[in-house]
Amino acid sequence: MDLQGRVIAETPERSGTSARGEWKAKDYVIETHENFPKKMVFSVFGEENLKLFNVQVGQEVLVSFDINAHEYNGRWFNSIRAYKVRQVDPAQYGAAQAGPAPQAFGPAPMAQPDAAGQAPFPPAQPAEGGESTDDLPF
Numbered sequence: 001m002d003l004q005g006r007v008i009a010e011t012p013e014r015s016g017t018s019a020r021g022e023w024k025a026k027d028y029v030i031e032t033h034e035n036f037p038k039k040m041v042f043s044v045f046g047e048e049n050l051k052l053f054n055v056q057v058g059q060e061v062l063v064s065f066d067i068n069a070h071e072y073n074g075r076w077f078n079s080i081r082a083y084k085v086r087q088v089d090p091a092q093y094g095a096a097q098a099g100p101a102p103q104a105f106g107p108a109p110m111a112q113p114d115a116a117g118q119a120p121f122p123p124a125q126p127a128e129g130g131e132s133t134d135d136l137p138f
């Protein structure tokens with residue numbers, strides 16, 4: 001999965017030792033640019049990834065991540081781990097957002113007459129005596 005946003009916070013680096021050896025990890029928070037912005041915290045795991053991605057607060061980034069869950073003492077926890085973080089040019093972000101405008105709610109626009117000038121439904125012809133052929137009160 002991918003998510004684009006601006007890095008708004010970072011946590012201190014964590015480290016430890018496991019059966020596989022020493023490890024390092026750091027968490028970052030990004031905020032999306034939607035009408036109702038969403039925030040997501042993701043982890044970068046491994047010293048080489050921390051150096052490679054070089055994530056900084058204030059950057060516009062595109063995060064590719066995996067979501068996994070694990071159980072501990074009868075409770076479940078989500079883990080969002082980034083496997084790729086790419087810096088995005090803020091100017092490119094603005095150009096991408098200027099694409100097609102979102103559709104507004106409301107009635108659909110009326111159909112335009114075709115090339116011959118005919119509307120899709122011609123108006124009803126009044127019946128003899130000046131009355132309309134439909135039975136609608138308006």
